[in-house]
Amino acid sequence: MDAQSTRDRIVEAADWLFYRRGFDHTSFADIADTVGISRGNFYYHFKTKDAILAAVIDLRMTNTRVMLRRWEGDGQGPKDRITCFIQILISNQVEIVRYGCPIGGLVSELAKLDHTAQDQATAIFTLFRHWLRAQFAQMGRAGDADTLAMHLLARSQGVATLASAFHDAEFIQAEVGHMCDWVQALEPPTNRNSR
């Protein structure tokens, strides 16, 4: 269907490997093997490993934007859209149980490596944060929309980490249920609500 360029295949393979093995622990040989090209050819497309990382982050940014836009287009209310966000934990549960959250994992690793691309990776989180914030604002919670967005982001992140640590998919399902209930129970006007 798609005559995918070698460059695209490299980025895709790197994305896959960075998620499963981590950035630092993935070697050029690993990527080259996955793509099916030689290590030398590699450098025709990317001069350095950091350049590949930048391309991977770019790809994830684009994919994230597409996904958020798709949820927008579903024409439902903000609560339904936020529920779409929560549900990705279910859709991706098999991989999450094995490798955790791709974004959280990358951000954490780059922080420890003190890598210059740290902020770019965090920008993917920011994409979700701002999108969630907009949804909460549409629910009439403009006052604490950002707080709610961060809260939900953190909960999702924690669920992914613990599910991975304990290899527990059922935990994801239970927590997703609680988060969905929490969104449904959120009320527009007053701020004396429980959370």
Add this chain to the structure above:
Amino acid sequence: MDAQSTRDRIVEAADWLFYRRGFDHTSFADIADTVGISRGNFYYHFKTKDAILAAVIDLRMTNTRVMLRRWEGDGQGPKDRITCFIQILISNQVEIVRYGCPIGGLVSELAKLDHTAQDQATAIFTLFRHWLRAQFAQMGRAGDADTLAMHLLARSQGVATLASAFHDAEFIQAEVGHMCDWVQALEPPTNRNSR
């Protein structure tokens, strides 16, 4: 005060470095420099890097047990003890904002490295899990004590990850407040409570 053995100093330095730089990214040279010994001497105390990792995990297990036991001895109720757990996010906030959660970080990294010590690292989480479970049970929530323990563990984990990603200490404080409120509001008998 303490005539600390070289071995102990190595383990302590490794613990420190594994937290800040990650296990894989920490080299023998890094540890040797931190301790102030030569790389050669090193191998007199530990044959392999994995042996150091095992010692570090052991140290963390011991330290965790001591901490949990200390909270037990405070002679207060289970709610206060759980609050002690939540409050470590505040006590360690400076380091958490920089490097995230030491346990979650290690477990995630070892999972990606497919390291044999994965389960040992997860055992530290299990220590907290069982301890929290016991506290919730003492509150009369024996029926869903483990669910509550996992829930709180996940929330703490998520807070650490997000606080680190966004370099945001205030977020920790806000979320700690919510978690403390949540514990206080938990009721013993019925199970139709909000969460």
Add this chain to the structure above:
DNA sequence: GTCTATACGAGGATAGAC
């Protein structure tokens, strides 16, 4: 117990042929 010196392999990166 601690040191220096060194073997060995892996990984990032380059040169140049095809």
Add this chain to the structure above:
DNA sequence: GTCTATCCTCGTATAGAC
């Protein structure tokens, strides 16, 4: 655009002197 061959650095690990 893709390949092979090669360089260089870094990191783990060992040998052996002090």
